[in-house]
Amino acid sequence: MPSSKSSLIKLDRLTTPKIEKLFSDSMTLKQNFNKHQLSSGVYHSGYKGTAALLFFEPSTRTRFSFEAACSRAGYHPLILDGGVGTSLEKGETIEDTIYNIRAMRPMFFIVRCNDLVNLNEIDASISEPVLNAGWGRQGHPTQALLDTLTMFEKWNTLKGKNILFVGDIKHSRVVSSHLELAPILGYKIGFSAPPELLPSVKPQCEVFTKLDDGLNWADAVIALRVQKERHDSENIFLLEDYREAYGLNLKRIQALKQDGLIMHPGPINYGIELESEILSDPRSCILKQVENGVFLREAIIRGLFN
16 A cells, blocks of 8 residues: 555555455455355454544445445444534534544544545544545545456456546546556556546547547546536536537447446436446446445455554
């Protein structure tokens, strides 16, 4: 993990062997879970302490996934879900909230926050591990890891693979983490999006004006949610044109390889970035991403104190 205390804020310090070990541990946990679930319905670890799950921004998949992972690994989750009903409504800062919860002695922190919070500074100021569960536009490391775990499960390697991101790349913390992970695992990244949804400073990657060209190039396509809450009012027109040019449907996805993968980190705006019919395509592994996310996060948590 990225620091001596096993925090996970960014991915750029990870190595290929560490990631492959994480993937192997995740798959072992998945196999064991399925075995116990089928035989007895019981799967748990002994109590090891508490974990602080501090979600200052909305979440469904990431929050429940981390909550399940903590429980399976033996850590009781203490959950803050938004600011409603907390001292944040009284003017307490996020930093003070974290330091006060720290006084209750959780074993580690899982934090989802906006760009106004500096997770690096928080991580440096406390001794407990901090796991980034989505930090503004900065990154979402466990999402990128579960995405690649799902690809690894299919292909057993990512070297030389082409991964196409379609949609709101400009505002995507998922893309930010994939840009850190791609050179480590050896895959290539491509973008296909309207100019307004591309970053002003483009990293070294393929850019496809026409989505069909990008789909022909790709081994996997990851559609991204159009983050309407982060757009200026003058860009609302994008939603009217987006579906026609960049929305995924069964006809358009025929351009993707037969052994390709269709993915989405969620939540999905059906009828904008993709049609619900996509879920019936055998190449769709959107729900498998959700399933694998729990095992990936459980493996990270179990490795925190090894």
